Amino acid sequence: MKKAFRIKKNREFQQVFKNGASFANRQLVIYYLEKKDQDHYRVGLSVSKKIGNAVVRNQMKRYLRQAFIELSEEIKARYDIIIIARQPVRDCDFHQVKKSVQHLLFKTGLLKK
Template identity: 60%
Template sequence: MNKRQRIKKNEEFQKVFKKGKSFANRQFVVYCLKKEEQAEFRIGLSVSKKIGKAVTRNQIKRYIRQTFLELKEEVRQDMDYVIIARNQAATLDFHETKKSLEHVLKIAKVLKKKQLERE
């Protein structure tokens, strides 16, 4: 993921929280905000210190970024996503993280049909 695809500023996070819609499962909460003028999606990550030490938090963030990299073609491009990891996310390996995130993105209806038909 390159820097253009990341949400970093607090104002941008707040805008997604206030104006976007949220979808959740046991491991993740995903906020989605449609941005018409945007060519490619952006993601912001939030992993609380309650989840674990820095190593654990960074690992969760790496898993989420890699999942979005692999789902790049299926995910809607004109959106901002903020992903908040819940406590149970710390127990997941990469494949479980990907499956869980795909589940939340399906609920949010932001994955293209091609992905849904494959499963």
């Protein structure tokens, strides 16, 4: 995922948490905020130490990044999106994670028709 498509700064995370909307399913929580001045979406990932050791956390982050790469053509532009992993995600493979991300994006209206 290109740097322009990432949210890295704490200030940007906090802005989405405070001003954005959220939705959740069993594996993931999504926060999203529309940004009128952007011409593409940006993604921030949060995987807690409660999920597992560094190997498991990094694997989950790779799965989430890859899911966004594969869904990039379908995601609406001009949004900041934060994904927070919940504990049940550690038992999921890539296809389950992608399906969960797709479900959240569909429910929040962030997928193009």
